Amino acid sequence: MTLSSGQRRYLLVFQCMVPLAINFVLNGIIGFVVFRGVDPVPTWGIESSAGPDLIGTCFFLPAITCLIVTPLVRGHVRSGMVERASRPEDLPAWLQPFRRSLPIRALLFGFVGIALVGGAVAAGLLSAGPGQFGLNSFLWVKASFSAALGAAVTPIIGLVALAEGEHRPDSA
Numbered sequence: 001m002t003l004s005s006g007q008r009r010y011l012l013v014f015q016c017m018v019p020l021a022i023n024f025v026l027n028g029i030i031g032f033v034v035f036r037g038v039d040p041v042p043t044w045g046i047e048s049s050a051g052p053d054l055i056g057t058c059f060f061l062p063a064i065t066c067l068i069v070t071p072l073v074r075g076h077v078r079s080g081m082v083e084r085a086s087r088p089e090d091l092p093a094w095l096q097p098f099r100r101s102l103p104i105r106a107l108l109f110g111f112v113g114i115a116l117v118g119g120a121v122a123a124g125l126l127s128a129g130p131g132q133f134g135l136n137s138f139l140w141v142k143a144s145f146s147a148a149l150g151a152a153v154t155p156i157i158g159l160v161a162l163a164e165g166e167h168r169p170d171s172a
Contacts, residue, residue: 001090007162010082015069015158016151023061023150028143035139040132043125050138051125057146058118062153063110069154070102073161085163098160109157117149 003011035041035048042049077084085091088099098105133141 001085001092001159001163003085004083007082007085010076011155011158011162014076015073015155019065019069019154020147020151024143024147027057027061027146028139031139031142035135039135041135041138042132043129050133050141051122051129053142054121054125054145055114055118057142057149058113058121059110061146061149062113062157063106065150065154066106066109066157067102069157070105070161073158074164077162082162085159088163091160091163095156095160095163099164105160109153113149113153121145 031053034053038048044051073082076082091099098108100108
């Protein structure tokens, strides 16, 4: 798929750099609200533990991002801020399965996040991770991890949205 310099710039700035900053701040705040008073934060456990939180982020961050970013990109295309990609069929083959309704697309991105990143997070925490984190250390890990994940998945979500055909308001 060939993208214009404007489309590449749009994906880099609005779908990579901005989400990196937003996810760092937002997930740092979420972590503080959820884990305040928990120090140290256990790596594994049923309540308030690092592993399940980070693995959950692998599903929820891509899924929620898709639900937010797709309508934003559609609006940016309609307003002329960015041009639509030439043809939906030009999407790389590995992105074709995401050409679905918005709720299904969001679930797919969430499941792929769990499958590709969640497994690596679990393996890393099981093999090399500490038994616990200090609260401040965990908040930095959560914010940084979320920022990196957001910066990685949001441009992909944005690209799929750019490659949509004409969007009809009656379709999700």
